[in-house]
Amino acid sequence: MDLFEYQGKQYFARYDIPVSPGDVALTVDDAVAVAERIDYPVVVKAQVQVGGRGKAGGIKLADNVDEARTHATNILGMDIKGHVVERLWIETASDIEEEYYASFTLDRAAKKHLLMLSAEGGVEIETVAEENPDAIVKLHIDPVDGLDLATARQAAVDAKIPERALDGTADILVKLYRCFTEGDCDLAEINPLILKPTGEVHALDAKVTLDWNAAFRHPEWDEYSLTEVLDEREQLAKSKGLQYIGLDGDVGIIANGAGLAMSTLDVVNQVGGSAANFLDIGGGANADVMAAALDVINHDENVKSILINIFGGITRGEEVAKGIVEAMGRVDLRAPIVIRLDGTNAEEGRQIILDAGIAADKLISKPTMLEAAREAVALAGKGN
Amino acid sequence: MAIFVDETTKVIVQGLTGGQGKYHGLRNKAYGTQIVGGVTPGKSGQDVEGIPIFDSVADAVAATGATASFVVVPPKFAPAAILEAAEAGIEIVVCITEGIPAQDEARVYNTLVRDHPNTRLLGPNCPGIISPGKCNIGITAGEIAHLPSADGPNVGIVSRSGTLTYQALYELKQQGIGVSTCVGIGGDPVPGTNFIDCLSEFEADPETHAIMLIGEIGGSAEEEAAEYIAANVTKPMSAYIAGVTAPAGKKMGHAGAIVSGGKGTAQGKMDALAAAGVKVGLNPTEAGELMADIVKGL
Numbered sequence: 001m002d003l004f005e006y007q008g009k010q011y012f013a014r015y016d017i018p019v020s021p022g023d024v025a026l027t028v029d030d031a032v033a034v035a036e037r038i039d040y041p042v043v044v045k046a047q048v049q050v051g052g053r054g055k056a057g058g059i060k061l062a063d064n065v066d067e068a069r070t071h072a073t074n075i076l077g078m079d080i081k082g083h084v085v086e087r088l089w090i091e092t093a094s095d096i097e098e099e100y101y102a103s104f105t106l107d108r109a110a111k112k113h114l115l116m117l118s119a120e121g122g123v124e125i126e127t128v129a130e131e132n133p134d135a136i137v138k139l140h141i142d143p144v145d146g147l148d149l150a151t152a153r154q155a156a157v158d159a160k161i162p163e164r165a166l167d168g169t170a171d172i173l174v175k176l177y178r179c180f181t182e183g184d185c186d187l188a189e190i191n192p193l194i195l196k197p198t199g200e201v202h203a204l205d206a207k208v209t210l211d212w213n214a215a216f217r218h219p220e221w222d223e224y225s226l227t228e229v230l231d232e233r234e235q236l237a238k239s240k241g242l243q244y245i246g247l248d249g250d251v252g253i254i255a256n257g258a259g260l261a262m263s264t265l266d267v268v269n270q271v272g273g274s275a276a277n278f279l280d281i282g283g284g285a286n287a288d289v290m291a292a293a294l295d296v297i298n299h300d301e302n303v304k305s306i307l308i309n310i311f312g313g314i315t316r317g318e319e320v321a322k323g324i325v326e327a328m329g330r331v332d333l334r335a336p337i338v339i340r341l342d343g344t345n346a347e348e349g350r351q352i353i354l355d356a357g358i359a360a361d362k363l364i365s366k367p368t369m370l371e372a373a374r375e376a377v378a379l380a381g382k383g384n
Numbered sequence: 385m386a387i388f389v390d391e392t393t394k395v396i397v398q399g400l401t402g403g404q405g406k407y408h409g410l411r412n413k414a415y416g417t418q419i420v421g422g423v424t425p426g427k428s429g430q431d432v433e434g435i436p437i438f439d440s441v442a443d444a445v446a447a448t449g450a451t452a453s454f455v456v457v458p459p460k461f462a463p464a465a466i467l468e469a470a471e472a473g474i475e476i477v478v479c480i481t482e483g484i485p486a487q488d489e490a491r492v493y494n495t496l497v498r499d500h501p502n503t504r505l506l507g508p509n510c511p512g513i514i515s516p517g518k519c520n521i522g523i524t525a526g527e528i529a530h531l532p533s534a535d536g537p538n539v540g541i542v543s544r545s546g547t548l549t550y551q552a553l554y555e556l557k558q559q560g561i562g563v564s565t566c567v568g569i570g571g572d573p574v575p576g577t578n579f580i581d582c583l584s585e586f587e588a589d590p591e592t593h594a595i596m597l598i599g600e601i602g603g604s605a606e607e608e609a610a611e612y613i614a615a616n617v618t619k620p621m622s623a624y625i626a627g628v629t630a631p632a633g634k635k636m637g638h639a640g641a642i643v644s645g646g647k648g649t650a651q652g653k654m655d656a657l658a659a660a661g662v663k664v665g666l667n668p669t670e671a672g673e674l675m676a677d678i679v680k681g682l
Contacts, residue, residue: 106486108573108603108640111493143490144498184485214485216460243637258571258637259545259600262626266650267667269629278630280637283482283523283546311550313511314523343550344525369551370669 008206022091031072099192168201184214249274273377290323317349386515505576543598555672571638601627624671
């Protein structure tokens with residue numbers, strides 16, 4: 001899960017990484033109150049999970065209460081590349097002497113942690129990587145060994161970070177690495193990492209992606225689920241514990257297993273249709289899960305047909321069938337279903353559907369994934 | 385012949401007394417797999433339908449001579465379970481657990497590489513491995529795998545996705561093509577065994593005559609496999625990559641299935657494999673048909 005900047009900074013602060021004093025605000029009045037409390041000049045920053053906020057006018061400097069109010073009024077509700085600004089982060093403005101870049105990720109190919117460090121910060125690291133790759137120091141770290149201060153300092157030396165910023169940078173790197181590992185991040189990035197005229201090194205921005213698989217050992221993450229950016233459909237699916245991603249097409253998709261679900265999207269696309277969603281009901285899904293999945297899809301008004309693609313392994317065909325029959329009795333489905341059922345107990349499942357006596361134009365069974373996709377796409381076309 | 389596991393492989397199940405462990409452990413046993421023991425701390429002396437339970441993997445190995453372990457425990461406990469198996473000298477650990485934190489996976493992987501080079505980890509988050517007619521460790525329904533024929537040609541399958549592995553087995557069965565071994569390497573960011581490990585085994589296995597690879601978006605494992613194939617694999621191959629239409633920046637169910645910064649796209653992977661001489665299908669059925677064509681020519 002991607003954190004907002006303010007959450008990232010608060011997360012950094014847990015690991016003693018120096019960030020500017022500030023607070024989050026949901027209203028103009030709150031924003032002004034924060035500005036008054038932390039003293040001017042302050043920076044008013046739009047909290048959206050998309051790059052290019054500054055260029056879009058989402059980051060402004062305020063020298064007094066009037067400016068703070070004006071900027072907060074303008075930025076709240078602003079649309080930045082389709083992201084509407086609902087929160088502001090107000091922090092003390094920093095004097096910047098130099099800007100650097102630092103991040104930790106997992107290098108999947110090397111199966112090691114990867115530190116990327118550059119004395120050229122404040123711009124997109126992808127741009128630096130393209131234009132001046134030598135300006136980025138890449139250091140692999142064995143997760144069993146971890147990162148010590150001496151190694152971190154050497155990396156800073158190699159990145160040509162100036163002498164007076166070396167100790168501060170090394171200190172932050174070690175803390176950021178702890179945040180990355182103990183804090184279970186997929187990504188922990190500071191861009192820019194700044195050197196102040198006073199000689200202090202300091203995180204001016206925070207980009208943190210958490211590995212939600214580790215949520216069981218981070219009760220402090222609970223609050224982040226409340227601010228997760230989800231559309232209405234995703235919200236409903238999440239409340240039902242389903243793996244759902246909203247898309248723009250008109251064929252609703254339900255499949256078991258992430259790979260098969262992705263593949264179903266692809267096949268729908270190949271036969272000239274487009275999927276309304278990705279929905280993986282997972283392994284071992286029972287009737288309740290199937291009913292919940294249909295309920296979520298039924299809430300999507302763009303859906304003109306529903307394609308259910310099941311290959312039973314742990315998931316059992318008769319359970320899937322029961323769920324469909326139950327859902328059709330409970331919810332008035334707006335779109336017809338095309339189903340392809342194979343694998344464990346598929347025969348029994350098909351029999352259950354047959355015995356339920358569902359109208360032939362409401363539920364159509366097809367023997368293969370490709371035929372089912374063609375039928376679903378044809379039906380969606382008719383519905384338009 | 386088969387790769388990694390065969391009819392002589394003795395297997396213990398870590399978590400045999402749990403619901404999932406019992407269901408799949410017994411199903412594997414019914415398939416003919418030599419399930420010789422289970423491990424659940426504090427339950428030694430008990431049994432699950434005649435399979436003895438031990439307190440530790442070390443005890444189980446000492447008593448049964450097992451060389452393989454099937455790990456079916458929740459994400460919180462799986463890393464310790466895998467390392468316990470390695471410490472007890474287990475040679476192949478199959479972990480189906482989904483949802484292990486990536487930091488734990490990275491630590492486990494690097495610990496195995498350093499301290500237990502003779503232990504191979506399959507997974508986590510994988511369906512397991514099946515050498516049809518010989519040994520099935522994991523959650524694959526054994527009956528969907530076509531038995532290999534004595535004189536071939538037989539196909540080896542390696543896949544990152546569970547259900548697509550079943551789909552691949554199904555496609556080959558429809559075509560009447562025998563399978564030597566089918567390996568699910570799992571959809572997580574740090575798999576213990578990768579495509580290349582399996583490709584090199586299949587290349588060396590006399591019972592495998594062609595290889596089918598099922599990949600998906602995210603990471604660069606398929607691109608690395610393509611490089612390896614170009615230089616080292618002489619057996620004909622077909623492949624399918626899931627996720628052509630997946631939107632960037634979204635984790636498509638699997639923790640490892642994400643296109644980020646324009647990297648890890650299905651198209652890039654398909655191009656790389658095609659350039660290495662692999663026949664790439666646009667859907668699983670097509671990959672199966674391509675394999676049927678390959679097999680006919682053998």
